[in-house]
Amino acid sequence: MLECIYQKIETYRDPVAVLCAYPARTDLCDSLFLGLLLKTFTRHKIYSPNISELGNYQNSLSIQKVKNVLDGLQTSHNIILHEWDARVCSCGASSSWPGKRQCGSCGKPGANHASSCSPILKLKPQIEVMFTGIQGLEWSQFVCNSNRGATADPKYQNLWDYLECN
Amino acid sequence: MALSNSASCGVSIVQFDPDGDVILVIPQKRTVRFQVNSHSLCLASSVFRAMLGINASFKEGSALRNRNASSPPINITLEDDEPKALAVLLRIVHHQYDWIPRTLDVSQLYQVAIVCDKYDMRDVLGLWLDQWIPLATQCGGKIVGDQWLYIAYTFGREALFTQLSRDLIITSTVDANGSLLTPPSTSDPAQSTSSFNHYIPPSILGACGARFGFLVHTDRLQRKFLYGANRPCKACLNVFIRKSRHIATL
Numbered sequence: 127m128l129e130c131i132y133q134k135i136e137t138y139r140d141p142v143a144v145l146c147a148y149p150a151r152t153d154l155c156d157s158l159f160l161g162l163l164l165k166t167f168t169r170h171k172i173y174s175p176n177i178s179e180l181g182n183y184q185n186s187l188s189i190q191k192v193k194n195v196l197d198g199l200q201t202s203h204n205i206i207l208h209e210w211d212a213r214v215c216s217c218g219a220s221s222s223w224p225g226k227r228q229c230g231s232c233g234k235p236g237a238n239h240a241s242s243c244s245p246i247l248k249l250k251p252q253i254e255v256m257f258t259g260i261q262g263l264e265w266s267q268f269v270c271n272s273n274r275g276a277t278a279d280p281k282y283q284n285l286w287d288y289l290e291c292n
Numbered sequence: 293m294a295l296s297n298s299a300s301c302g303v304s305i306v307q308f309d310p311d312g313d314v315i316l317v318i319p320q321k322r323t324v325r326f327q328v329n330s331h332s333l334c335l336a337s338s339v340f341r342a343m344l345g346i347n348a349s350f351k352e353g354s355a356l357r358n359r360n361a362s363s364p365p366i367n368i369t370l371e372d373d374e375p376k377a378l379a380v381l382l383r384i385v386h387h388q389y390d391w392i393p394r395t396l397d398v399s400q401l402y403q404v405a406i407v408c409d410k411y412d413m414r415d416v417l418g419l420w421l422d423q424w425i426p427l428a429t430q431c432g433g434k435i436v437g438d439q440w441l442y443i444a445y446t447f448g449r450e451a452l453f454t455q456l457s458r459d460l461i462i463t464s465t466v467d468a469n470g471s472l473l474t475p476p477s478t479s480d481p482a483q484s485t486s487s488f489n490h491y492i493p494p495s496i497l498g499a500c501g502a503r504f505g506f507l508v509h510t511d512r513l514q515r516k517f518l519y520g521a522n523r524p525c526k527a528c529l530n531v532f533i534r535k536s537r538h539i540a541t542l
Contacts, residue, residue: 189462189504262458263499265450 127192127256128172134245135163135173147242155205155239162201163245170195189260196246196253205240306379308386313359314344316378317369324375326382327365330356336385337411343368373410377403384416396424402439405446406491414447421447438489445496457496461503472501 137143138160146155167173171183172192241247305315305325312327333340343350346357355366370378381404383391396404401424408414425447441460444453464472 186465188465193462257462260458260462260503262454262456262461263496263503265445265448265453267499268445268493268496269448 127189127253128187130252130256131163131167131192131196131249132173134249135160135167138163138245145243145245146239148239155243158205158239159243159245166195166199189257193253193257196250199246199250201240201244201246205244308382308388313356313365315365315367316382317367318373318375318378319369319371320375325367326375326379328382329386332385336381336416337413339411373407374403376400377407380404381407381411381413381416384420385413392420394423398440398443401425401443405443409442409446409491417447425449425452438492441496442489442492445492457500461500464500464504466501466504472497472504 138145138156144152144156145159146152148155164173164175168175170191172187172195174180174183304323305327307327309327309329309332312329314328314330314333316326316328318324318326330340330344334345335341342348344353344356346353348354348356352366352368359366377400380392380396383389393400404424408417425443438460441453441456443449444456460472467473
């Protein structure tokens with residue numbers, strides 16, 4: 127689970143990787159989401175750039191806590207990066223025009239990176255799948271059979287007709 | 293029979309069998325004595341059978357075999373047992389069903405589970421367990437999760453055991469040695485975590501810890517961070533080549 131998160135950070139830290147879905151503003155988009163991942167997970171002591179601290183962090187983490195942090199992680203619905211300037215549009219959700227590739231407020235061409243590039247979009251379902259896949263222990267693996275002399279488990283017998291006990 | 297005089301009334305001896313050949317002595321502030329039938333104990337418990345049975349090599353077994361009809365009952369001291377919980381089990385063993393509580397709260401269940409586990413008497417409880425822990429039991433109350441886990445383990449409540457062990461896996465933390473720690477108390481988050489209930493078999497905690505470790509284990513990635521940072525991976529190289537080609541076409 128943590129590995130999944132660290133892997134995502136590592137992917138974004140990679141200086142040559144291009145993760146943005148749009149060609150025009152790849153560095154800005156990737157840096158934005160790298161910053162989000164680093165700040166959020168460092169703040170919640172799930173991740174640290176300092177390797178020696180990671181071990182200590184892991185000792186204080188529960189799976190539930192990691193899940194809660196991820197559940198609470200949100201980005202803006204609109205991260206519109208215009209193609210020719212570095213302005214990040216902070217329009218409200220209502221001005222987002224899905225598929226139009228332009229800002230709903232100023233009309234400049236730009237893609238909404240929140241809905242296509244955000245690592246949170248993939249990370250949350252990945253963690254959710256892991257979380258729901260966690261299974262408890264099977265009681266039968268740990269039970270000590272008491273030596274009561276029975277040759278068969280009475281649960282599976284027709285006990286009315288069953289006269290043997292040993 | 294002195295059943296009306298229970299241990300809680302301060303009476304020092306409770307006769308589950310007035311002709312009983314054994315007196316179980318439980319040292320407390322006021323010592324409690326239970327006069328019981330050794331044959332009933334041996335039928336109900338493999339531990340008592342090992343101690344008192346016909347082939348028992350323990351001194352208690354020898355003393356019982358050397359005893360004649362006029363001899364007084366032999367005393368067996370049981371350290372650290374909760375007398376009220378043991379009394380419930382002894383009532384079942386001695387067929388005194390009218391004296392068995394119809395309901396038990398979780399702390400009482402926990403005490404019964406400890407005694408039951410110690411003397412391997414789970415099978416004796418039979419239908420009483422269905423009465424005390426209905427299959428749809430929801431966990432809660434005053435005792436903490438790992439005690440519930442112990443109850444579910446001891447009484448063979450398989451679904452409850454699976455559910456509780458999962459809860460522990462996802463809410464526990466580990467200490468510096470990698471040992472699983474109980475989750476912080478929800479009622480008092482400032483309360484520090486502690487080790488698990490010592491009655492829970494280490495194999496269960498080990499299995500919970502292993503699953504916890506599997507989910508949070510990051511050694512492989514740490515190694516990559518430490519030693520592989522300057523070594524481009526194949527995917528990175530592919531991106532680099534693609535970018536280079538893209539730049540070349542401009």
